[in-house]
Amino acid sequence: MSKINAVITGIEGYLPEYILDNSELSKMVDTSDEWIMTRIGIRERRILREPGKGTSDIALVAVTRLLEKTGTSPDEIDFVLCATVTPDMQFPATASIIADKAGIKNAFHFDLNAGCSGFLYALSTASQFIETGRVKKALVIGAEKMSSIVDYTDRATCPIFGDGAGVVLLEPTTENIGVIDMKMQSDGVGRVYLHMKSGGSVRPACHESIDAREHYIFQDGQHVFKWAVSKMADVSVEMMEKHGLTPETLNWLVPHQANMRIIEATAKRMGINKEQVMINIEKYGNTTAATLPLCLWEWESKLHKGDNIILASFGAGFTWGALYLKWGYDPK
Numbered sequence: 001m002s003k004i005n006a007v008i009t010g011i012e013g014y015l016p017e018y019i020l021d022n023s024e025l026s027k028m029v030d031t032s033d034e035w036i037m038t039r040i041g042i043r044e045r046r047i048l049r050e051p052g053k054g055t056s057d058i059a060l061v062a063v064t065r066l067l068e069k070t071g072t073s074p075d076e077i078d079f080v081l082c083a084t085v086t087p088d089m090q091f092p093a094t095a096s097i098i099a100d101k102a103g104i105k106n107a108f109h110f111d112l113n114a115g116c117s118g119f120l121y122a123l124s125t126a127s128q129f130i131e132t133g134r135v136k137k138a139l140v141i142g143a144e145k146m147s148s149i150v151d152y153t154d155r156a157t158c159p160i161f162g163d164g165a166g167v168v169l170l171e172p173t174t175e176n177i178g179v180i181d182m183k184m185q186s187d188g189v190g191r192v193y194l195h196m197k198s199g200g201s202v203r204p205a206c207h208e209s210i211d212a213r214e215h216y217i218f219q220d221g222q223h224v225f226k227w228a229v230s231k232m233a234d235v236s237v238e239m240m241e242k243h244g245l246t247p248e249t250l251n252w253l254v255p256h257q258a259n260m261r262i263i264e265a266t267a268k269r270m271g272i273n274k275e276q277v278m279i280n281i282e283k284y285g286n287t288t289a290a291t292l293p294l295c296l297w298e299w300e301s302k303l304h305k306g307d308n309i310i311l312a313s314f315g316a317g318f319t320w321g322a323l324y325l326k327w328g329y330d331p332k
């Protein structure tokens, strides 16, 4: 029997309409377009402003469009996996909320939290279910309403993050395309450098936690930067070497969009030029688990069947990894 691979057969994304640009941010905190562009490379980010709307609502737009675009009935979906650090609520899983809103009735669903590596981990996880034959059509989602956990009085973190969602349809194939290999790595030593202090079981929400502004992202930026810059490049180069990929045969790098300097350092270590790298950080900032599918979605019309693509990520945990993907279809 031929080996089953998991291949992406469709992709969609959605970004909320409201644009928070650097000039507006500069009125909220002591910062400037010049500082943000030089140190991070972000000009604007999208924000979901409607009250009462959450991560599932951002994801739902992308999911609905993907089902329509691929001619897939909600009944055909048998697995929904949502990578997020900003679930609608602690429980149930946002994947279940999305599935219900999208009319998906024959699937099992759960969330996966691997910080900014969420989508890479989710794609790796879902591909295992496809490869074993247990699942035929999976939706793998990366979705975030980061604005719900950003402290807009903290200039060290508020320029970085934005809201958005991307989703792929994953199906089996016996062709030599799809998810070829992945390496995921984690080190819990990183938990002190990037986390949310309150709202979990150790320190549930209380007046003191709210007064101390502990329900927002805490990041020791420099420490995270040093780890990200070396780990993301290490694992990407290792993946290239393992599969005999060269700068000439690798078509695309899809890096997590946390900082332009980290992206450039990773590309340099891999020996590839900027034209081979998907970069949209300037427009959307760091959308955490949504960065990788949003890039693939934006570049979809440029991708061809068999293209060699490396996805690379680094995030809270720490978590990091690289995934080698052979693209599944030509532009439609």
Ligand code: UT7
Pocket: 030, 031, 032, 035, 036, 039, 040, 116, 155, 156, 157, 159, 220, 221, 222, 223, 224, 225, 228, 258, 259, 262, 286, 288, 314, 315, 316
């Ligand atoms: O997605 C998950 C993974 N996350 C990452 O990969 C993020 C990794 N970290 C980074 O990208 C960078 O560390 C940051 C963008 C977060 C910060 O850049 P940095 O070059 O490491 O700046 P810094 O934190 O060392 O701060 C340098 C200076 C400080 O001033 P002093 O102490 O030198 O006087 C900060 O107070 O810049 C100041 N600063 C700002 N100035 C203007 C910090 N934030 C701002 C700001 N505007 N927004």
